[in-house]
Amino acid sequence: METLRVGTAVPLPPFNSMDDGGGLDIDLMTELAKKLGATVEFVEYRGATGDGIFERLNAGEYHCVAAGIAVTPERGTKARFVPPYLICGHALAVDTKRLPRARSVDDLDGLTVGVQQDSTARAVAEQLVAEGKAATARVYDGIAAALSDLSAGGCDAVLELGPVLTELVKPIPAVEVVQRGIAVENIAIAVGPHDQALLSRLTVAQAELEDDGTLQAIRRKWLGNPYTDQSLAVH
Numbered sequence: 001m002e003t004l005r006v007g008t009a010v011p012l013p014p015f016n017s018m019d020d021g022g023g024l025d026i027d028l029m030t031e032l033a034k035k036l037g038a039t040v041e042f043v044e045y046r047g048a049t050g051d052g053i054f055e056r057l058n059a060g061e062y063h064c065v066a067a068g069i070a071v072t073p074e075r076g077t078k079a080r081f082v083p084p085y086l087i088c089g090h091a092l093a094v095d096t097k098r099l100p101r102a103r104s105v106d107d108l109d110g111l112t113v114g115v116q117q118d119s120t121a122r123a124v125a126e127q128l129v130a131e132g133k134a135a136t137a138r139v140y141d142g143i144a145a146a147l148s149d150l151s152a153g154g155c156d157a158v159l160e161l162g163p164v165l166t167e168l169v170k171p172i173p174a175v176e177v178v179q180r181g182i183a184v185e186n187i188a189i190a191v192g193p194h195d196q197a198l199l200s201r202l203t204v205a206q207a208e209l210e211d212d213g214t215l216q217a218i219r220r221k222w223l224g225n226p227y228t229d230q231s232l233a234v235h
Helices: 024-036 052-058 121-130 143-152 162-168 196-211 214-223
Strands: 003-009 039-045 086-095 112-116 136-140 157-161 175-187
Touching: 003 024, 003 052, 024 039, 024 196, 024 214, 039 052, 086 143, 086 162, 112 121, 112 143, 121 136, 121 157, 121 175, 136 143, 143 157, 143 162, 143 175, 157 162, 157 175, 162 175, 196 214
Parallel strands: 003 039, 112 136, 112 157
Antiparallel strands: 086 157, 086 175
């Protein structure tokens, strides 16, 4: 039996690193490996910049990557992608005790927005600045650092993928997600740019998981909503 090595950026709840060590990507890749008749080995990536995981993929350290990855044209030059298993928007978190009137991206005038380097949220924040809706975008090595600085008053809001931000703010006093559904993203599994065989096998296996209800059950378990498109989901 073959072993499918899966690169996964950690910690990134709810895709991985949940309380029991599981997560949406962990369950999905485990089920996909079963469909392929393979065992699965998760290889953790903890680099400061998220896109470094593609360098590891192309160096052969993984067969594929499942790390809550948003598909972008730039990333399309580094990898090929299975059809999205999730469609979701970015979300906005603020310290509602310090800034009770900041409820959406329309309330960020004069404020600093924190984003993770290499996150697709960075382009969203920079666009807000370009449009004069926010004062500046502050870039952090990781989303946890951005949220820590938010609590300390170093930035005024944080933008990140909705499912991730929802999980990470739960233990932080006064910090809440105030808006969802910002700049919709397709989340997908990545394979090497020349690995057409694995891309085809994963595409077929994922479609089978969708058809038999397994993928819906995984999304419901970790996100509370079974649908592929969760861009407007409240929870």
